[in-house]
Amino acid sequence: MKISTKGRYALRVMIDLAQHRDEGLIPLHEIAQRQGITVKYLEQIISLLGRAGFLQSVRGKSGGYRLVREPEEYTVGEILRATEGKLAPTLCLELGPELCERQGSCPARSFWTEFYDTINHFLDSKTLRDLMPPEE
Numbered sequence: 001m002k003i004s005t006k007g008r009y010a011l012r013v014m015i016d017l018a019q020h021r022d023e024g025l026i027p028l029h030e031i032a033q034r035q036g037i038t039v040k041y042l043e044q045i046i047s048l049l050g051r052a053g054f055l056q057s058v059r060g061k062s063g064g065y066r067l068v069r070e071p072e073e074y075t076v077g078e079i080l081r082a083t084e085g086k087l088a089p090t091l092c093l094e095l096g097p098e099l100c101e102r103q104g105s106c107p108a109r110s111f112w113t114e115f116y117d118t119i120n121h122f123l124d125s126k127t128l129r130d131l132m133p134p135e136e
Helices: 006-017 026-033 041-050 078-086 089-096 110-124
Strands: 055-058 064-066
Touching: 006 026, 006 041, 006 064, 006 078, 026 041, 026 055, 026 064, 041 055, 041 078, 089 110
Parallel strands: none
Antiparallel strands: 055 064
């Protein structure tokens, strides 16, 4: 399992919005500038985060983006799954047991299942708040 730049940048964007949540709507170009991400690539990430219901967006001159919930209400797991899809370490876990021709005879299946469960548990135990730098 490898997290793509899309997933890593999504976390950075969500942290940025959490850090600046008291400023109201944050324009896309400000996030892009602070995070060193092109506006074009950021639009793709914002679109995924918006479809997941994580962001409120307002168009227009005074528009921008803000979090819908508090930072402690977002898990790292849900953010990564919104941008990466399933985080399964093997194809058989990604597709589901019904599509794995070896599901009944695979000696490693329980290992991969436990590994996948561990990954998900860890990612879902961390919140956006946990990733934010301490407030001074």
